[in-house]
Each structure stands twice: as C-alpha cells, then as structure tokens.
Amino acid sequence: MKNRQFVLASRPAGKIKESDLQLRTVDRPSAGPGEVLIHNEYFSLDPSMKGLMEGRTDYRAPAAIGDVMTCRTVGTVVESNNADYPAGAQVFGFLGMRDFSVTDGKSIPIYHYHDPVDPPAALGVLGGTGMTAYFGLTDVGRPVPGDVLVVSAAAGATGSVAGQIGKILGCRVIGIAGSAEKCRVLQEKLGFDAAINYKTEDVEAALQRLCPAGINIYFDNVGGSILNLCLARLALHARVVLCGGISHYNLETKPAGPDNYFNLVFRRANMQGFLLSDYLHQADEARTQLRAWLESGELVQLSTIINGFESLPEALVKLFDGFNTGKMMVRNEEL
Amino acid sequence: MKNRQFVLASRPAGKIKESDLQLRTVDRPSAGPGEVLIHNEYFSLDPSMKGLMEGRTDYRAPAAIGDVMTCRTVGTVVESNNADYPAGAQVFGFLGMRDFSVTDGKSIPIYHYHDPVDPPAALGVLGGTGMTAYFGLTDVGRPVPGDVLVVSAAAGATGSVAGQIGKILGCRVIGIAGSAEKCRVLQEKLGFDAAINYKTEDVEAALQRLCPAGINIYFDNVGGSILNLCLARLALHARVVLCGGISHYNLETKPAGPDNYFNLVFRRANMQGFLLSDYLHQADEARTQLRAWLESGELVQLSTIINGFESLPEALVKLFDGFNTGKMMVRNEEL
Structure with missing residues (x-):
C-alpha cells in the first residue's frame, strides 16, 4: 500500500x-x-x-x-x-x-x-478556474447585455468559462486562441460569436473587423502583445480584467509593458487585477450559479x-x- | 481697437x-x-x-x-x-x-x-485642473483616512491640488517633483508629508523608505519610469489614477509601457483613466467644495x-x- x-x-x-x-x-x-x-x-x-x-x-x-x-x-x-x-x-x-x-x-x-x-x-467549471472566470467576469468585468467581450487564451480553462458566462449574460463574445481546432470548438461547442487564431491571423486587423465599435470588456489571460492590441481598441468606459499572463510565464526576463496603456485615459477605462482568494466568502454563490448553468446545459465543461x-x-x-x-x-x- | x-x-x-x-x-x-x-x-x-x-x-x-x-x-x-x-x-x-x-x-x-x-x-484650484484633481482623487482614487497617497508632477497644477485634497481627506501624502525648490514648496506651503526630487534622488529607494507598507493611491501625472516604480510598490487593493503622462508628451515615439503592470494582479489593484469631461454634470459640487476649502485656507492656490x-x-x-x-x-x- x-x-x-x-x-x-x-x-x-x-x-x-x-x-x-x-x-x-x-x-x-x-x-x-x-x-x-x-x-x-x-x-x-x-x-x-x-x-x-x-x-x-x-x-x-x-x-x-x-x-x-x-x-x-x-x-x-x-x-x-x-x-x-x-x-x-x-x-x-x-x-x-x-x-x-x-x-x-x-x-x-x-x-x-x-x-x-x-x-x-x-x-x-465548478473548481478554481471556473470560479475565477465567474468572479473576474461578473465582479471586475461587470458585463451589460450587448457588451463586446474579448477573451484571450479563450480555449483555456478560465477563458472557456469566462466566454461562456459572457454569452449567458448577453455579451457578444470573441475568443482569441492558438489553433484552428480551438477556434472551431469555441464557436461550435461553446457558442462564441467569433474566434481569432492568433498564430495565423493578424490579431489587430481581426479585432478591427470584429469589434468596429471597440471592446467593452477584455478578459486577459495572456498579457504581452495581445493585451497591448486590445488596449488600443477599447470602447469608452471599458473594463480590462487582468486574470493571467501566460504569454510571459515561460520567459526568463520580464517582457515589455503595454505601451498602449495611456488609452485607458482617452477611453476612461479601467484595468484591474484580481485573485480568486479574495472571493472565497462568496464561493457558495458562485458554485450554486455555475452548477445551475452546467445542469441546464448553458455552460459546457x-x-x-x-x-x-x-x-x-x-x-x-x-x-x-x-x-x-x-x-x-x-x-x-x-x- | x-x-x-x-x-x-x-x-x-x-x-x-x-x-x-x-x-x-x-x-x-x-x-x-x-x-x-x-x-x-x-x-x-x-x-x-x-x-x-x-x-x-x-x-x-x-x-x-x-x-x-x-x-x-x-x-x-x-x-x-x-x-x-x-x-x-x-x-x-x-x-x-x-x-x-x-x-x-x-x-x-x-x-x-x-x-x-x-x-x-x-x-x-476652481478651474479645469482643480476639478480634474478633485474628481480624479475622490471618484477614481477613493481615499480612505490613513491611505498613503503618492502624487507625481506634484508641484504641477493638478498634482498640487490632488495632494492637498489628499491631506484634507486624511491621507499621508508624498509628492514627486523635479527640483529641491518644488519639494520645499510641497512640504512647507502645501503640507505634504514628504517629497521626492526625482532628478537627484533614487525614486525607488525613496518610495521604499517613505511607503514601507506600500502605496494605496498613486495619482499619476507623468507615466514612464515613475509610474512603473509605483506599480511595483502598490499596497493591496491599491488604486492607480491615470491623469496624465507628461514624461512622454515631448517624445516623438511611444515610450515603453509599464512592465510592472502585472503587479495589479498580485495586489488586486486597479488602474483607471479618467477625463474631466465625464464629470461636468457634477462641476457645481466640485466648485462649491473647492471654494469652501480655498476660503477656509485648507487649499492653497x-x-x-x-x-x-x-x-x-x-x-x-x-x-x-x-x-x-x-x-x-x-x-x-x-x-
């Protein structure tokens, strides 16, 4: 034994x-x-x-x-x-x-x-990443029906839940992911409105085409150049939810910061970091809601x-x- | 004529x-x-x-x-x-x-x-810069008595008012400015608790010494390396008020972004831009308050x-x- x-x-x-x-x-x-x-x-x-x-x-x-x-x-x-x-x-x-x-x-x-x-x-969905997506999107992103929500690492554990919750709450959801297959899953299986393959597409041009009136919520799991491109396309009073930075987790040195950060002023926008540990007192609320969505089929694991x-x-x-x-x-x- | x-x-x-x-x-x-x-x-x-x-x-x-x-x-x-x-x-x-x-x-x-x-x-104090300081500090910075407030370009039009309002509202206020004379004015004439001359002092070391428990509110008028150093010293749930970026207004190309931005996640902190134009419907409230402080001598022009x-x-x-x-x-x- x-x-x-x-x-x-x-x-x-x-x-x-x-x-x-x-x-x-x-x-x-x-x-x-x-x-x-x-x-x-x-x-x-x-x-x-x-x-x-x-x-x-x-x-x-x-x-x-x-x-x-x-x-x-x-x-x-x-x-x-x-x-x-x-x-x-x-x-x-x-x-x-x-x-x-x-x-x-x-x-x-x-x-x-x-x-x-x-x-x-x-x-x-019901674990740490699902609850991270839930609190990040609802409390930091504060979606309003009709909002354009962009999610990076959208086929990842947190991104895939954040995007689905965005759909449930009435957003138009655009995912950014790293393969054609992931993009297909986002659209066909999770109901995303659009998906961008950052490895083969020009992300800046795709965001311009897909978000002509700007991004209301950007749920960032990656940092780096994608964060910077999204900062350049913010709508008025946008919210940038800083959840992760996987693009730089493999780097030995700190990567360049987002040189479009000053667009937060022109757009009167907000960029906020959060950690699940601050929301543990509300975990039951999140689990109950997430489980209801999972059981109704609105949320897919x-x-x-x-x-x-x-x-x-x-x-x-x-x-x-x-x-x-x-x-x-x-x-x-x-x- | x-x-x-x-x-x-x-x-x-x-x-x-x-x-x-x-x-x-x-x-x-x-x-x-x-x-x-x-x-x-x-x-x-x-x-x-x-x-x-x-x-x-x-x-x-x-x-x-x-x-x-x-x-x-x-x-x-x-x-x-x-x-x-x-x-x-x-x-x-x-x-x-x-x-x-x-x-x-x-x-x-x-x-x-x-x-x-x-x-x-x-x-x-009663004009555009005074009202900018008022709304930026009160609505975006949301000071709580005892907060450590750091203001850059603190001897400038907006910074000098933001710092003084911070004092009135019970913050410990540290100004960053570009000459010994400006630093003297901040402390002796405006009642700032401390001032850092960024042209002659090591700002990182000074912030470490003056804000051992971190910065609760950073009112940014300059961007660049000072914004980046302040991001590295944020306290938990800190607010970064993005008001201006005068360090890069003279540059022809966009300067590097703040590579410490990810500390917003570890500190669950917020960085928000704003413009006075969004607050014009509250201008009378600001003018009344600012004028009362000016007439009581709490606020110096x-x-x-x-x-x-x-x-x-x-x-x-x-x-x-x-x-x-x-x-x-x-x-x-x-x-």
Missing part, C-alpha cells in the same frame, strides 16, 4: 521541465483522530503553479524544494474519522500531487460535494484529460505549450 | 516650439444680438494642449492649422447683449488665446462667477504667472520644461 507523490526537485528558470518535479514513493498514510484519508482521482494543472515553483509569488507561500507539489484535486474519502466527511464523500481541495492525502478538513481545507458531480467539472498519475510532469509542461483545450487535468489511473 | 490672437501655425513633432503658434492681429469684434464680448485676462496653459496641437486626440476635435488656439481663460464681460452675463461679469471658459472673445454662452460655453474670485484661482499676452508661446514651451510651480498661466498685460 504505497503513496506516490511528486515533489519539487528544482525551481524552473524559464520554461518548466519535467525534471523539476520528481516522483517519490512513500507508505500510504492512515487517517488519525478527526482526520480523513482521501484518494485523489483527478489533478488540476494551473498556470499559477509556475510562480509557486519559482518561489516568486509573494501573495502566498511558495513551494519549498522537496515539498509535495501543491495542486487542486478532486477525490473520494476512503477512510474517515470525521463525521463531516464520511467514507465515500466527494471532496475538492489543494490536496497536492499524491495518490492519497490526509486532512482534518482544516490543515488542508476541503469542499465536500454532498451531491456529487462529474469529477472533471469539479476541477473545471471542456477538459483535456491525460491518463496516469505519473504523467503529471508531462501534463504540466504541455499546459504551457498550449496543448490543452479547456481544463488541463490528469486522471489517476488507479480508480 | 485690435484683437491679438495666437493661431496654430504648425503641428509639433516632438517638443513644442514657440513658432508652432503665430501671432495674428485682427479687428476687435463686437457683441451681436444675444452675445457678449469678453476681455480675456488670464490664460491657462495645460499639458493637454499638446495633443490638440498634434491633432492626435480622438476624444475631442483637434485644433486645425490657422485656428485660434483653444485655451481656458478667465475674463470680464465688457459688452453685453445677454442678461445672463451682464457687463462686468467674471466668466471662465475655453475662450482661446485672444484678447477678446465673443459668445452667446452656448457657442462657447462659459461659467459665470456671480461671486467673483481671484482670477488665478478661477483657472487653478499655487500659480506661476507670466506677464504679457505675447508670452503665450514661451509659457507653453516652459510648461513642458517643468518651469512652473502650480498652475501655469499668462496674464494679459492690458488689464
């Missing part, structure tokens, strides 16, 4: 390498008094992991070399000494890259799905699932290469 | 030259039916004039070559065929660089000071006054050289 886990072996410089994470096998733990043992079934890969691995983020504790790498998982309670989480309960939390985790529900906070959901949705616990490092590298459509996750083969 | 006026002779490329404005003398006009003739006594020089002269602004009509150059003035009605503005009335408006202007109060909107004020204050109508081009050039402390204006010698 073993417990595989991935520990941080080295801090990435530039691009993450698979060898930055190292497999270690230890004995499977047991649940102590008040604790539960959780079998992690699906593991979430998120761009924010890079900052943790680099030890650069100052808004939460960085990962330490030799520590089990933090990640969100969804799993099942297999041993319980805690009445709040009986055996068989479906739980979600930052349980880390390991087959089995132990918590009393406080040492590592967990969310208990009393009414179980499809595990990929628990990590995707889009996932790229790689099989096998030991694929975690490979999946993480692929995340930064834009391999995934929708939420990138690894399924523990030992289900 | 002549009317001197300055017309736009050429569009500046890079720095404004005196020869971009040309003196033309025409006959003094008369007030027609419903109109008034105004003698312009003080002329306001504003950084936003450069964009108008370049024809680059798209948020209002640019100046045309050969047109009388727009500027805010304060003057006295000397002939009146309009009961709203009797002879002797003190008026304020975009009456342009000319000795005498004619308006019916609508062709060029004017504001009538029923209770006359010191003309420099009419252009400064700081001016640099150059004498003589024909000094207008020289004064405009000097504005971009940082010559002025407080509001830059020209006094018509023919008073």
